[in-house]
Amino acid sequence: MMKYCDKCKIKINTNNKYCPLCQQVLEGENTKGLIEKYPEYVSVNRKIYPLTKKVIMFATILSIIILLVINLATLDENPELWSLIPIGSIFYFWIVISFGVLSRENIAFRLVILTFLLIALLILIDELSYVASEVNYLGRWSYDYLMPFLLASCNLAISSIILIKRIDYRDYIIYLLTIVFLSLAPIILVFLDIIVVNWPAMVAFGLAIFILLFIIFFFPKSIKDEIKKRFHA
Amino acid sequence: MNKESSYDTWFRLDNSGKIFPEVSNHRETNVFRVAVTLTEKVDKDLLQLALDAILSRYPMFKVKLKKGMFWSYFDYNSRPFVVEELKHYVCGEINPRKNNGYLFRVMYRNTDVIIEMFHSLADGAGVIMLLKAIIFEYLVLTGKDIKPDNLVPTKYERPSMEEYEDANSKFYDRKNKKHIPEKRAYRIKGTPLSEDLTGLISGTISTKKMLEIARAKDLTVTEYLTALMMYTIYVTQIQYRGHIKSNQAPVKIFVPVNLRKHFPSNTLRNFSNFVKTNMVMAKDDISFEEIITLVKEQFEKGMTKTELIRKMSENVAFEKNVFLRFTPYFLKKYALKIGYNMLGMKLNTMSLTNIGKIDFPESMQPYIYDVTAGVYSGKFNTLNCSIMSYQDRFKITFTRSIVETKIEREFFRHFTNLGVEVEIESNYVEEY
Ligand SMILES: [Zn+2]
Numbered sequence: 001m002m003k004y005c006d007k008c009k010i011k012i013n014t015n016n017k018y019c020p021l022c023q024q025v026l027e028g029e030n031t032k033g034l035i036e037k038y039p040e041y042v043s044v045n046r047k048i049y050p051l052t053k054k055v056i057m058f059a060t061i062l063s064i065i066i067l068l069v070i071n072l073a074t075l076d077e078n079p080e081l082w083s084l085i086p087i088g089s090i091f092y093f094w095i096v097i098s099f100g101v102l103s104r105e106n107i108a109f110r111l112v113i114l115t116f117l118l119i120a121l122l123i124l125i126d127e128l129s130y131v132a133s134e135v136n137y138l139g140r141w142s143y144d145y146l147m148p149f150l151l152a153s154c155n156l157a158i159s160s161i162i163l164i165k166r167i168d169y170r171d172y173i174i175y176l177l178t179i180v181f182l183s184l185a186p187i188i189l190v191f192l193d194i195i196v197v198n199w200p201a202m203v204a205f206g207l208a209i210f211i212l213l214f215i216i217f218f219f220p221k222s223i224k225d226e227i228k229k230r231f232h233a
Numbered sequence: 234m235n236k237e238s239s240y241d242t243w244f245r246l247d248n249s250g251k252i253f254p255e256v257s258n259h260r261e262t263n264v265f266r267v268a269v270t271l272t273e274k275v276d277k278d279l280l281q282l283a284l285d286a287i288l289s290r291y292p293m294f295k296v297k298l299k300k301g302m303f304w305s306y307f308d309y310n311s312r313p314f315v316v317e318e319l320k321h322y323v324c325g326e327i328n329p330r331k332n333n334g335y336l337f338r339v340m341y342r343n344t345d346v347i348i349e350m351f352h353s354l355a356d357g358a359g360v361i362m363l364l365k366a367i368i369f370e371y372l373v374l375t376g377k378d379i380k381p382d383n384l385v386p387t388k389y390e391r392p393s394m395e396e397y398e399d400a401n402s403k404f405y406d407r408k409n410k411k412h413i414p415e416k417r418a419y420r421i422k423g424t425p426l427s428e429d430l431t432g433l434i435s436g437t438i439s440t441k442k443m444l445e446i447a448r449a450k451d452l453t454v455t456e457y458l459t460a461l462m463m464y465t466i467y468v469t470q471i472q473y474r475g476h477i478k479s480n481q482a483p484v485k486i487f488v489p490v491n492l493r494k495h496f497p498s499n500t501l502r503n504f505s506n507f508v509k510t511n512m513v514m515a516k517d518d519i520s521f522e523e524i525i526t527l528v529k530e531q532f533e534k535g536m537t538k539t540e541l542i543r544k545m546s547e548n549v550a551f552e553k554n555v556f557l558r559f560t561p562y563f564l565k566k567y568a569l570k571i572g573y574n575m576l577g578m579k580l581n582t583m584s585l586t587n588i589g590k591i592d593f594p595e596s597m598q599p600y601i602y603d604v605t606a607g608v609y610s611g612k613f614n615t616l617n618c619s620i621m622s623y624q625d626r627f628k629i630t631f632t633r634s635i636v637e638t639k640i641e642r643e644f645f646r647h648f649t650n651l652g653v654e655v656e657i658e659s660n661y662v663e664e665y
Pocket residue numbers: 005006007008009019020021022023024
């Protein structure tokens with residue numbers, strides 16, 4: 001049975017008490033077993049940060065401040081900004097958790113960003129901890145070994161994702177191309193004499209070239225399509 | 234050329250669709266819905282099957298939004314589409330991350346099937362086609378003996394390129410694209426509903442009666458309802474308050490026009506334009522008749538071919554601008570956003586969308602009870618109206634982002650005062 005509002009002269013099929021137009025009490029009986037046209041409001045849980053997250057967050061910010069204060073206070077004795085190493089690591093840890101693990105971004109995109117940031121962090125650590133007089137080795141381990149090694153691993157990782165998830169490979173190809181081009185960086189650094197030990201850079205470069213040629217020969221259309229899509233104006 | 238749904242599929246955003254991804258958020262969702270009420274309870278699993286079948290026929294909807302260097306674009310989406318149970322939200326934000334990347338939702342509740350669509354992907358006419366196809370396929374799966382009668386697209390047809398075309402740019406006229414600056418419109422004020430909730434109130438009247446009422450005044454139904462809307466806004470909000478500054482802004486009703494009815498195209502994507510009424514109402518003695526005359530005149534002016542092409546070309550010219558075209562996307566995005574927020578949405582008091590009557594083949598009719606349309610309402614357009622009819626059920630739906638329902642009340646009382654029966658539906662957002 002429809003209910004009725006005497007003021008608005010309208011009919012309405014509901015078990016609610018009031019007229020939605022004028023808030024008067026509706027005339028008529030409730031209908032048994034009536035399913036309301038629209039579902040009732042259930043309050044969404046506002047994102048409440050769980051206590052553990054709050055505690056960790058608090059501890060992080062506190063330790064960053066303490067590190068900075070100690071570093072700046074003792075700058076006379078030790079003129080290095082050593083606190084950037086733990087602070088950078090803390091930030092990197094947060095990015096790994098929030099962006100690398102918890103986000104729903106494309107996995108290849110996450111890998112590229114995390115690799116890039118990790119390389120930046122390691123170069124920072126290397127720069128800050130480098131003491132020229134103490135060793136005979138003139139190079140920097142971050143440039144010589146870690147950068148090529150990390151780029152090559154990222155290349156391999158994304159390639160394997162593409163091989164495993166064959167159906168979706170087009171979603172990843174743009175990121176593979178990005179990392180392949182980033183892998184050319186060590187070779188440039190070799191020519192600029194920043195990299196002293198050449199073979200890791202060569203290996204990374206060789207792998208990048210191999211992957212690039214492989215895509216060009218076996219998936220030429222996908223590259224063309226992807227570029228067309230991404231660059232249409 | 235025919236295309237099967239595949240990884241080769243990708244689309245540019247159509248001309249009018251380009252703006253929405255940049256200006257949409259949880260408040261201004263740019264989402265609209267169409268719903269069908271069937272005569273039997275909806276079976277979730279069969280609905281899912283129907284969707285799977287139809288989506289491979291409509292690759293246009295099986296997409297996700299991706300960013301390019303200069304523009305974003307729709308790319309083939311390989312993830313599964315999942316139908317959901319209807320929640321209380323009306324035209325809430327479609328967050329692709331929570332929706333497998335899809336830009337539309339299909340929901341069910343009791344006997345209803347509801348599609349909500351992000352406006353970038355299609356307009357009302359496009360969604361109606363999708364809805365018809367889904368319902369047809371669904372009814373077939375439930376074992377009904379029905380025939381498409383050329384009124385409903387089925388999964389057996391192959392998609393044609395024409396369905397994807399950006400028809401706006403096809404009618405672009407370089408010589409007729411003058412931009413006419415506009416004044417800010419009157420805004421309907423009220424108490425905002427909490428938590429981005431949207432209130433919905435529909436009123437159903439007899440289609441036959443509706444036509445009679447409009448024809449008695451020598452108006453089309455859309456013209457009549459637009460005039461009535463302006464009159465209701467005037468009576469409830471402005472009359473005797475014309476001395477207040479904010480009430481002196483013109484009341485402007487934005488009425489979408491389905492261009493497929495004026496220009497040849499079968500596209501499923503955005504191909505609509507608008508006419509707009511415009512009237513400063515800061516006087517104490519405006520009559521309904523006066524508004525009717527004005528609305529009629531403004532509709533006629535706005536609907537001429539030249540004027541429709543001018544409005545289309547104005548939009549397309551913006552996109553053809555070489556400087557803008559080659560601005561990287563991440564910068565362009567901000568330009569669009571700022572431009573739109575400064576003016577775009579503040580140019581209308583409300584929108585009144587008449588999707589029109591929906592036809593189903595005779596064999597399907599016994600299984601369909603009625604249809605409902607709805608559009609989002611946001612911060613500036615606090616109240617919107619959408620209309621859709623099936624057989625003798627003519628349904629006018631108001632969606633609002635404010636608590637007050639004065640306009641709805643007076644609007645429907647106008648009909649009850651004429652002795653027309655009105656049946657109301659509400660999502661009872663005020664009870665929360
Ligand atoms: Zn009432």
